[in-house]
Amino acid sequence: GQQLNQSPQSMFIQEGEDVSMNCTSSSIFNTWLWYKQEPGEGPVLLIALYKAGELTSNGRLTAQFGITRKDSFLNISASIPSDVGIYFCAGPANAGKSTFGDGTTLTVKP
Amino acid sequence: EAQVTQNPRYLITVTGKKLTVTCSQNMNHEYMSWYRQDPGLGLRQIYYSMNVEVTDKGDVPEGYKVSRKEKRNFPLILESPSPNQTSLYFCASSLSSGPAEAFFGQGTRLTVV
Numbered sequence: 081g082q083q084l085n086q087s088p089q090s091m092f093i094q095e096g097e098d099v100s101m102n103c104t105s106s107s108i109f110n111t112w113l114w115y116k117q118e119p120g121e122g123p124v125l126l127i128a129l130y131k132a133g134e135l136t137s138n139g140r141l142t143a144q145f146g147i148t149r150k151d152s153f154l155n156i157s158a159s160i161p162s163d164v165g166i167y168f169c170a171g172p173a174n175a176g177k178s179t180f181g182d183g184t185t186l187t188v189k190p
Numbered sequence: 191e192a193q194v195t196q197n198p199r200y201l202i203t204v205t206g207k208k209l210t211v212t213c214s215q216n217m218n219h220e221y222m223s224w225y226r227q228d229p230g231l232g233l234r235q236i237y238y239s240m241n242v243e244v245t246d247k248g249d250v251p252e253g254y255k256v257s258r259k260e261k262r263n264f265p266l267i268l269e270s271p272s273p274n275q276t277s278l279y280f281c282a283s284s285l286s287s288g289p290a291e292a293f294f295g296q297g298t299r300l301t302v303v
Contacts, residue, residue: 086232089230120296122297123292123294125292125293168233172290177249178223178248179235180233180234181232
């Protein structure tokens with residue numbers, strides 16, 4: 081199936097720092113989604129992007145749909161300890177199929 | 191409360207013993223899907239269903255079966271589990287096809303010995 085390359089694989093940051101992660105694909109996507117998974121839980125949708133160039137915020141989180149439609153970025157500003165978790169990008173592939181990145185594991189040190 | 195409910199949350203079983211993991215959603219969603227999550231491999235789609243009686247293979251369907259007899263339920267069946275099916279499994283549902291705005295269950299951790 082299609083693959084999404086997500087980077088970095090993991091991040092260790094100090095509380096208060098900003099975080100940036102990205103996702104790239106060899107194919108064009110019409111939708112980009114960002115999910116967060118906390119330990120012991122299922123992923124929860126953070127931000128959905130439906131238009132090339134779109135920039136959307138959700139509190140301290142900001143995500144962008146790349147204009148080439150082959151990439152997306154997620155930024156977290158002023159990180160706090162509860163930001164820890166695994167962040168996934170995802171996109172629908174063929175009708176019904178879905179593709180997820182391998183995830184970015186975020187650790188925030190108080 | 192809108193939710194996707196999986197059962198059981200934890201399961202240890204032996205090789206070859208058939209098992210079923212149930213998934214139920216209360217949001218009247220048409221689309222449901224199963225994923226497995228393994229360290230370093232992200233979420234890989236096993237099967238999905240775009241509506242009642244319509245199911246299709248995802249990227250890793252071998253060794254699994256599903257059924258969609260009613261809209262709310264989408265059970266995952268392992269007819270003859272093997273140790274390489276030890277994994278964390280998630281069910282998800284959404285109003286539209288694909289992962290757009292999908293709601294995930296809490297996961298089922300399966301160990302096959």
